[in-house]
Amino acid sequence: MQKVIIQLGTLTCPSCMQKIENAVGQQSGVDKVKVLFNASKVKADIEPDKTSPEALKQVIENLGYEVEGIKVKELA
Template sequence: MQKIEHAVAHQDGVEKVKVLFNASKVKAEFDDTKTSAQELAGVVEKLGYTVDKVKEKELTKEA
């Protein structure tokens, strides 16, 4: 899962990313003025993985 962490971590605005392999989840903290959860899901999909749902609240850093 390092492949996913590496790809997402290198997106503009991403501050922190963690892949929870057993739960099949990716959690990320990012600046929502520079990227979005949908864009990060697209990065994961380009790696050949399927993204079932995106929870914006779980991905963005709370103010």
């Protein structure tokens, strides 16, 4: 299991947060997802054999949001 933290460009409305959370949460291999509106970050726990940080980045960019960076931590 990996924890992925994706830094976004500035989010402008709470509905943006919900749209991203729903789209990322529907991806295969995503265990849980949380969008931090004020920090413009997406935190997700993923199964690396089913999805990747790059796949989540693509989902977010396809919604029209800017991804500024990605951090990945291995979970025990």
